[in-house]
Amino acid sequence: MRGALGGPRLLLRRLREVMAEPVNAQARLDRIVIHIAANMVAEVCSVYVARSDGKLELYATEGLNREAVHLTTMTTGEGLVGLIAEKAEPLALADAQAHPAFSYRPETGEEIYQSFLGVPILRGGNMLGVLVVQNRARRTYSEEEVEALQTTAMLLAEMIASGELQSLAQPGQGFTLQKAMALCGAPLCEGVGLGHVVLHEPRIVVKQLVAEDPQAELRRLEQAIQAMREQIDQLIARGDRYGVGEHRDVLETVRMFANDRGWLRRLREALESGLTAEAAVERVQNDARAKLQRQTDPYLRERLHDLDDIANRLLRQLTGQGPAHGGALPPNSILVARNMGPAALLEYDRANLRGLVLEDGGPTSHVAIIARALGLPAIGEAPNITDLVETGDAIIVDGGSGEVHLRPPPDVEAAYGEKARLRARRQEQYHRLRDTPTVTRDGVEISLHMNAGLLIDCEHASEVGAKSIGLFRTELQFMVAPSFPRLSEQYALYRKVIEATEGRPVTFRTLDIGSDKVLPYMAKVEEENPALGWRAIRIGLDRPGLLRMQLRAMLRAGAGREMRIMFPMVATTCEFAQAKALAERELEFLRRHNYILPVSLDLGVMVEVPSLLWQLDEICAAADFLSVGSNDLTQYIFAADRDNKRVSSRFDTLSPPSLRALKAIVDAGDRHGKPVSLCGEMGGKPLEAIALAAIGYRHLSMTPSAIGPVRAAVLAVDVGAARDFLMPMIDRPDDCRSIRQELHAFAERSGVPL
Incomplete structure (x- = not known):
């Protein structure tokens, strides 16, 4: 034929x-x-x-x-x-x-x-x-x-x-695409969401399969390939990012595929069979995807993402469609994406959004932080989720367990519907405890504060009964802005944040960028190990104009109020002294120009670099308060990248080495009469909160949704008994095993809700 x-x-x-x-x-x-x-x-x-x-x-x-x-x-x-x-x-x-x-x-x-x-x-x-x-x-x-x-x-x-x-x-014998499936990913934000899939970057539907003019289709394909190559070259030359999470090495891989002769040959062969350029791209990608999905080698399966990337780029060139953007959503939407940035999530209509599922993105990723701020049930690291769903598919997201149910059968849907109702009743119980003083059974007060990064977060402070904003991440404003925020824009945000908290104190953290937090409008510095490179306070001290502008905006916003500012990623007391000098210089500037000053100014330090563990007395003498960033401190103590799936779960915060370090910090604060809080993810988990209270922490800052469960646990625990139970295990010589199981059993015996 x-x-x-x-x-x-x-x-x-x-x-x-x-x-x-x-x-x-x-x-x-x-x-x-x-x-x-x-x-x-x-x-x-x-x-x-x-x-x-x-x-x-x-x-x-x-x-x-x-x-x-x-x-x-x-x-x-x-x-x-x-x-x-x-x-x-x-x-x-x-x-x-x-x-x-x-x-x-x-x-x-x-x-x-x-x-x-x-x-x-x-x-x-x-x-x-x-x-x-x-x-x-x-x-x-x-x-x-x-x-x-x-x-x-x-x-x-x-x-x-x-x-x-x-x-x-026949009944119960639907097609593969309608098959019920259950996946397990990493929990990002607790909660249950039931709804229907909306793909963040929906599949480009090829409507015209048959080519009217094969030669014209070949010319279209060649032009699109050339335009795509030029686009990738420009991105690499700029050191910029196209979309979220696309760093130079990813772009280099994409460029390699864009120049692969075998891939180009298969595209041309598909064209010769009478297909349009778009249909040829889809045909070749279909074949490659089917083969790679059946590979057991993780490296080969990872190449599927690269091929998807290049195929989607080429289809966008051919169809003129740009990357998908947020906007209006149908009711009960569950957003599904390979990955996305915080700005992209914020572009969607929150009223109809019921959950988020990502192929990539761990619990400490920026989009996870935004999801928690929005109280959105979210799951990351869901394997191949974008390959398995179609827009409109029924889906259930269990942010507590990390489970995703695709096209669930009626009994599963009914069970999760009941679970959602049970969670709603539990949330109502937490709400009733909102104004109850957070005092343990043996009379110890544990102050619960809230982490925030957006103005919308601050609305939750009164809803959940947070004592203050224990951490306001100022970098999120910079990450979602199209260009560097001006002084007036920074001032306006900080002022609104202070006003929105209804008299509650706010602890502002200065700009924590660098490493994986790259601003889209700022040239990316190539580093062998960016997590240990030019970031946070190091950027601020090397670019004092940037830090001074932010400090000036904060101090102006705090006119007539108590002001608390802390500096991230401090490794030595000298760095803190330099940052403190810049703050005092800006305070003097405002005084000279007759601005209304804050009634008080406390300057603190984030303890997240292990070198400070050997300078605790010095830093306590210099700073007004300490705040432990347990996410970074833990990964640096164990030299385990928290976003690396192979090692992130290898070490536990509830192990003696970690708890000893945390106890040393709070003990130093007590010796010097300086308040110490903990504002990492650890403080927002009931079991971890019990351990922290037992070793001496009296101030914990967490996401809004975590305050209710932690308050319920704190009210039910006897801190003295927990301390007596925990300390012998922490002090055991030559034992670095996690004490999680033992502590969990203790909590259950004590009637502490977890």
């Missing part, structure tokens, strides 16, 4: 006409296989559809016994059809019955057919079925025929994915 190259194009046009006819799903599919058989000069054409139970069911045939339709099934890997489904690769045989995988089905009457050609029906790399043609005579199918059948399979994939054939399925 060389059918010249007009064969596939003519077939696709006819199939499009069939798709538009007002007939039922079975009649439409029956007509499709008749047209395919005629065009391919084959005696048989059959369509097998992958069911949710893993079986392949014969849905239509021309040439085999019609009685076998919806009766003949085989499992993935069984027979030639099952082999194609398993490997996601075409199979062409001149003597099918001689193949070891051949499986004889007497009800089909296929024993008289010798030649066999089958191709997978793929969409987004997902296996939807198998399309087969057969001939009585032994013959060798040409590459053009294989290409033609693969092209035709693309149209069938859209038909299956549309749900039109669902009416033909």
Whole structure:
């Protein structure tokens, strides 16, 4: 069937006409296989559809016994059809019955057919079925025929994915795309969200498959490839980022794929089969995705993201569509993305947003911080989630356990509906405790403060009964802004924050950028190890104009109020002294120019660099207060990158080395009469909060949603008993095991809610 190259194009046009006819799903599919058989000069054409139970069911045939339709099934890997489904690769045989995988089905009457050609029906790399043609005579199918059948399979994939054939399925035997699935990721923000999928970067739908002018399509493809290459080169030359999380090494990988000869050759071959440029990109990506999804090598599976990236870039060039942006959402939307930045999340309509699921992004990522600020159930590190969902799919997000349920069956949906109602009742209980003094059973007060980074966060302070804003992350304003915020813009935000807290104190942290917090409008400094590089106070001291502007905005905003400012990433008392001198210089500037000054100014330090553990007496003498950043302190103590999945869970904050360091800090504060708080993720977990209270912490700052559960735990615990239980384990010589299990058992015996 060389059918010249007009064969596939003519077939696709006819199939499009069939798709538009007002007939039922079975009649439409029956007509499709008749047209395919005629065009391919084959005696048989059959369509097998992958069911949710893993079986392949014969849905239509021309040439085999019609009685076998919806009766003949085989499992993935069984027979030639099952082999194609398993490997996601075409199979062409001149003597099918001689193949070891051949499986004889007497009800089909296929024993008289010798030649066999089958191709997978793929969409987004997902296996939807198998399309087969057969001939009585032994013959060798040409590459053009294989290409033609693969092209035709693309149209069938859209038909299956549309749900039109669902009416033909037996109860409980829906298609692969409708299959219920459960995934487990990393919990980012507690809560349960039930709704429907909205893809942050939705799949670009290719509507025109058939090329009217193949040469024109080739020119379009070449122009798009060249434009994409130039765009990537410009991004690398600028040291900038295109989208979120795309650093230079990622861009270099993308550039490598953009120049890969094999990939370009496959694109041109797909064009030669009669496809448009967009359809050719989708065809090639479908094949690559199907193969890579079946790889067990993690490195090869990671290349799937790179290929997706390059294919999406090329499709955007061809269609003129830019990256998706936020905006209005349908009711009960669950946002699903490979990754996204805090600014992108804030662009979405919060009123209809019920949850967030990311392929990447750990608990300490910036988008996770925003999700917690919004009180949005969120999960990160959900494997291949963007490959497995379609917009509109039913989905459940359990931010507490890290579970994601796709297309859940009714019993699972009902169970989670009850869980959501139970959580709502628990939240109501926490709300009733809002104004209850947070005092332990043995009379020790533990002050609970709130972490914030956006103006919207501050509205929650009174709702949850936070004593103050224990940490206001000023860098978030810089990260979501299109350009560097001016003095007036910074002042306006800080003033609004102070006013929104209704008299509660606010502790502002100066700009903590660098490492993974790269401002989109600021040239990225290439460093071998950015987490230990030029960041936070180091940038502020090297660029004093930047730090002085921020300090001036804060001090002006604090006119007539108590003012608290702390400096991040301080490694030596000398650094703190330099930062303090800049603050005093700005205070003097405001005094000279007759600005109203804060009634008091406390300058503190974030203890997150281990070197301060050997300068505790000196830093306590110099600073007005200390605040422990447990996220960074823990990763630096254990030399374990908190965003590295292989090592982030290797060490536990509830282990003697970590607790000894934390106790040394609070003990030093007590010796010098300086307040010490803890504002990392550790303080927002009930079990960890008990441990912190037991070793001497009396001020904990956390996300708004964590205050209720921590308050309930604190009210139920006897700190003296917890201390007596904990200290012997912390002081055990030569024992660095986590004490989590023992402490959990103690809490349960003591009736502490966790």
